[in-house]
Amino acid sequence: MSSSLYELPEITIRTRIRHPRFRYVLKVVGADLGYRFRFYNERSVLPRTAPEFLITYGEAGDRNLPAHPLLCGRSYDPGDDLANWRPDHLEPPPLCQTSEGPDLLAAIFFCLSRYEEYQPFTPDAHGRFPASASHALRFGFLDRPVVREWTAAIGRRLRSWFPGLPDPRRKPLIFQPSYDIDLLWAFQYRGWRGYASGIRDVLTGEFARGIKRFVAPARRDPYQTLPFLEGIHRDHGLHPTYFWLVSDRTHTHDTNPHPIPEEQRTWMRQLAASATTGLHPSYATSDRPDLIGEEKARIEGILEASVDRSRQHFLRFRLPDTYRQLLRQGIRSDYTMGYGDAIGWRAGTNLPFPWYDLEREKETRLTVYPFAAMDVTLRSYLGLSAGEAEAEVMRLFAVAKPHGGPFMLLWHNSSFAPEYGWGGWKEMYVRLVGHLTGSESAKTG
Template sequence: MPAPAFATPPQPVSTETRLAYVLRHFRLAYENVPDISIGYVDTQPQLQVADGAGGFFSQTNPYPAAPNMREWLGQSVPFFFDAEPQRPLLELLPSGHPIINADIISGAFYLLSGWQEYYSEERDQHGRFPYAASVQRQYGFVTMPVVNYYFDVLKTAIQHMVGHSLQPRTWLNGAQWAAFVTHDIDNLYSAWKAPTKAAIQRRDWPSLARHLWQHFTQKDAWDNLEEVQQTVASYEAKSTFFFLPEHRKAANGTPNADYKVQQALLVTQIRHLHRNTAEVAVHGSINADSVKLALETAAMREIVDLPFDSGIYLGNRFHYLKWEPTITPLIVESIPACYDSTLGFAEHFGFRNSYCLPFFPFNFQLRQECTFLEIPLNVMDATLHHPRYLQLAPEEILPAITPMLQEIERFGGVCTLLWHNENFDPANKNTGPRQFAEIMEYLRSRAVAFVNGQDIVGEMNKPTSTSS
């Protein structure tokens, strides 16, 4: 499935734009960043970076030349736009000022902006940029937040110049990293369907009768919103629930919700969650345009009684993680949204934009950062065992994702976890309550700050101090 044609011809992204975008995020990642000039060699700044991009950003090639692997922080890190790999990554000029000999500005911009998926025509059956087409897959670094490593090089150079350490930003109560626990509510009333269908196929009439009797006399196993909230709260953590306001199938037959969000009983349940510290957010439907997403957002605001003049805006995550880079940022920009949390690969846990902190997506049409904050998605339950994805055994899940979690902790980032409410059903032995508990126990053991989306936006909006 090809990407949509560009609404307007793509324009070159200037050196100044790339530099401003990357340094804006660098200054959001650290406290007490000194006010020194950082730029390319030809402008003679205080801290120089080699220019290795050439004319790449004036063209529409989705992929640069293969990166060179360099050692940093004990890891083999891919450096794109590295024109002189024989030179040390970081060295001192005769003036005593450092120079970074790989173009980490262009590398960071390329990865953080999502350049590859904007210009690639590769799309999967759901219209998504596929992991298989990514540089993360090609060069094997999906679980490494490469942009954070680039920022650490820049931080080290600055520390040499100013003689004191730059500290990563901290989270609630001074925690060194944070976890964002989320639940996409796609299904509430469908737990009975699969076992009933299986009983029919087996001609197991006693089991069929039992499943039907349970369906008509007991609450569905997936109708468990309060139980989910209580389970998460037992770890002294917070839940964020993304509700899907559209119950009709998409035009291509892809299902949306199996419930109607404005049904009276469900409205009561959602309001109860909201009153009991849960965050309620929007799960934008398949192929929602600006008008549709605005209507879905308005519906959820009405349910939680959130007036538009309150100054509080709901977060969003698109159903099926559907994100078309040529149009989706413009859709989110068009509504009052405080954050989005769609950007993760469905096929693999890790870092779709090679960054473990929230960031502002790049608007390629206007060639500037978007106004909404992206809280990237790192690990989704379906990724771990789905037949089309990783198919990890239950005991393999925590060991598999632990190195990624360690990277997030190392750089003071945010781990975004998506665990669907249906996978709190005890019948799920693969990505069910036990596997969720193991992940939560690990996070709690590492003194993580459990936050919701509103917390993250508030923290990211706090000014970081600047030293002179």
């Protein structure tokens, strides 16, 4: 039986600060630690006994947490705080410094709110906030779940002040596979685009691949890997999440067949019975938000069920606009929080967290689910071999393991085809899943 909110250990805070940013970060940190934070109020506490676990924030006292103006609604530039920090330091980066040391709560808010993404930046070719613009990559801590590190440090400090306080909640690290299905078949249901691609393959020397495009119905399609993936999931007791691209092909980057073939519809309904299904809003939705509603209605019509999860195609989103549009269309969980050009934790955490709309200064009903690495990033952006990519993912897994929670990867059904440069990745993925789940064996058929 799960504990209710009122059964959690209660930490009372005496402070003059009541800003929504402060309330938000206390809620997030409390959920991770398994504590409840409440504000001190003399009229509600006295004349009864004083709170058992009483601390202060930004006030004098032995049990005081340093306070940074960021949690009062002020602006902040972390450049000076990070100037002398090096990524080989064992301690987390010193964001939100005060005369009494770093304000870890403010540092957590800085990362979770994606504060830096609201500042001026130079977008990449797809209009995205690039990893190269983030302080985490520039200063070398993108591959660390620093929000979890800071939260653990707060927990240790509270326990040192109050030996009678129960230990923070501990969680195992659990692998969560997720897949973007941009194109279910490499050769079938491609229409004139498929024929044009076949001719191009022949003209550029890819004769075998070009011929396959014309005889694919009689052969095994290299992108149709769903039976292979479902076999792995059954072997390891995994519950994956699939995000389906169902655009009307408004943009050239939206390559799914349209209308959606009946064979694909069958697969979508079949997988929805045993896995979580989400929408993969098209590339075009970033420029035409009205398309989100159309695509959501399309996938719900196919599944005959409501869909409230999504991940943007090409990881293309801008804050706060994209998240507001998702909320307007009934999306309640988004899985886009990660980078295309780097691996690690974009928001500094592997835990899902509520999105805070920084412009409106309010917590929203949208839950953000971060991922640690994407297959295309590993091979195309970083230029890694299958073995090198496996090692990088396992390195991230080892870093996150002390903190527990979900460890999500973003993969594509198309990322196993040797014809398209993915030779050895199918075998690697089998090994990788075995390592991430504590088992060394899985079916490869």
